[in-house]
Amino acid sequence: MIHPERQHLVRTRELLARDMGMSMGTFRNKKPYTAEGFPAPISSPQSRVLLWDGEQTAAYLADAPVPDLPPAGGDQDLLDRHEAAAEIGVKTRSWDSYKTDPLLAHHMVVVCGIEHWPRGTVQTFQHTRPGKSGATGRPKGKGNAVRxxxxxxxxxxxxxxxxxxxxxxxxxxxxxxxxxxxxxxxxxxxxxxxxxxxxxxxxxxxxxxxxxxxxxxxxxxxxxxxxxxx
Structure with missing residues (x-):
């Protein structure tokens, strides 16, 4: 989950490697983000593209106290596809078919290449989404979710x-x-x-x-x- 006012602080693996003065090869081999005390990713546990909060990683690299993140739960919190699916109680593949709905597509925010949606928008969609009896995943004959x-x-x-x-x-x-x-x-x-x-x-x-x-x-x-x- 990304706090709406902290999008500019988001760090990817590549940005972290630059912050640490490492080549990507060295970064991939050493995996410094697995060290004890390194700030936890702000991406969902299921996400394969990891994201971190830059204020937290900068503090860690400076050997300073790592600040806490703002509390979650606000309507403008940005949720990735796994978090959005969990918010409304569906499978992630179901979310992939829902996200083309105009309400969700209009409010989608892309952070470091990863799609996110405001929590409030996800909750609003919950009241209008297709019934739970539909099949999950990309329906047969349906095109890719990205134009x-x-x-x-x-x-x-x-x-x-x-x-x-x-x-x-x-x-x-x-x-x-x-x-x-x-x-x-x-x-x-x-x-x-x-x-x-x-x-x-x-x-x-x-x-x-x-x-x-x-x-x-x-x-x-x-x-x-x-x-x-x-």
Missing amino acids: RDQLHARVAALLDAEPTITISQVCDALGVAPATAQRALANLRRERIAQVAGQSSLSYAEAAERLGFPPAVRRAALKSLQSVHE
Whole structure:
């Protein structure tokens, strides 16, 4: 849960690595956020993209007392998809089908690539949502929860927040099909590698490493780029 007045303080893994002066590779290996006393994530326990409060992490890194977060429960508290689903007592996959409702879509807030909704909006939707007898998950024949013209930007925001994000994490964050997530991630990684290489003297492989992409996806992206230029 994110306090509405603390959106600007949210830190991702990538931002924490920068705060600590670590490369993403070192950060992934050491996992400093698992150390005793490190502030707990403000993302829900089920979320695969972890988020932290920057005031708390800055205090921890400065060896100062970690401040408490404001109390939760306000109408403007921002809930991720897991928290929103729990708020109205449905499965997360059900929420993925509900979130295209105009009421929810209009009030959605994207923080570091992750969708959130104000608690009050979620509670209002509770009174008008479809009955509990409906099937959960993305109904057969129903399109992805993110519009095609928005997909590139939404996945790009997730990739910026977490260079090692996986297909399943994109599906989890946006409610899209695995094939859709795979295509979007592959295209974006190729674009980013080519862009960084074109703006510097780096090879594609060096650009991919600088971007913090994991070895497996680096190999796939490089193979694709090399085939284009053969």
